[in-house]
Amino acid sequence: MRSSDAAQSAERLRYDGVLVQHFRESGLTGPRWDQFHRQLLGYGLAIVTKLVRSGAMFSRCGRHGRYLQQQAISPQEAEELASDAVFEGFIYFCDRGLLGKQWSVEHGQPLAEYFVNACVLAFPNVYRRWQTRMSGWRNVDLLDSFASLEQVVTEGTPEEAVVEQQAADAAFQALSEDSRKLLILHEQGYSHAEIAELTRLTPRAVEGRIRRARLAARQRSDEDR
Incomplete structure (x- = not known):
């Protein structure tokens, strides 16, 4: 990594750390939190939808040891699966990453990247529920x-x-x-x-x-x- 890139990454982590400290102290409330979480959800939905539609989500899950049997997914179903994964990933992100203090500057992972990974970890349960529903719909x-x-x-x-x-x-x-x-x-x-x-x-x-x-x-x- 070039020195300029390294400096930018370090600055981003520092900013994320200040932001997280503020959110923890405020209990995830206030106008700044409202703006941040809306932007984060929009960002996460765009990324996760692309991952699901392209099939890259399944390889990402596999790298986390969560192997799934990939099925054909329509664009609308991909958007719905992504929406559910982002919703559940956001809960994980808040409860564990922020309030549970699992995220920290020392881990070296930007906050947005941590959130996307939380959505990836949430996807297997969302996907399995979808498979169960698709099977149950036949009745x-x-x-x-x-x-x-x-x-x-x-x-x-x-x-x-x-x-x-x-x-x-x-x-x-x-x-x-x-x-x-x-x-x-x-x-x-x-x-x-x-x-x-x-x-x-x-x-x-x-x-x-x-x-x-x-x-x-x-x-x-x-x-x-």
């Missing part, structure tokens, strides 16, 4: 139409209604199977907490996925009209 019947879930009935002609129905069907089928199941359970009256228990997600993750699925379906439906 849930899909609805034939997205219209029964969320379609707004038009007051136009029968021909317009057919177009609306076709657009709704296409929008529903364009969603990942996992997203369609969540919408079905939600429409059947299950609460976020109940769906979380069935799918082994957190209620917050369920809420976010349902919101993204509805948005994706609406956008696809609008494009197909």
Whole structure:
């Protein structure tokens, strides 16, 4: 490493150390913490999503002794897996790295890099839950139409209604199977907490996925009209 690079790395570690000390003293609260954790989550999500989509996440996990059987993952499912891994990695990062004082300047690892590694360590459990859900979904019947879930009935002609129905069907089928199941359970009256228990997600993750699925379906439906 060149001397200039070494100096920059040392300065970054020093800054990280000051920042962490402030966060520990404040109990992870305050405007500075709010800004930092939003930026960190955004950074982590971008990195982890790329790792999952490229398949590099599996080799990263293997280097940590956590070997996984890689399956084909759609782009939307990759984003959802990354989101869950970042959420759980952030908990690990806060509880152990910051409050538990496992991170320190002496270890020589930048704070952002430590966070990404925390997300990598969280990924195996997230991935195994996803595999279990994908297997369990086979026992849930899909609805034939997205219209029964969320379609707004038009007051136009029968021909317009057919177009609306076709657009709704296409929008529903364009969603990942996992997203369609969540919408079905939600429409059947299950609460976020109940769906979380069935799918082994957190209620917050369920809420976010349902919101993204509805948005994706609406956008696809609008494009197909």
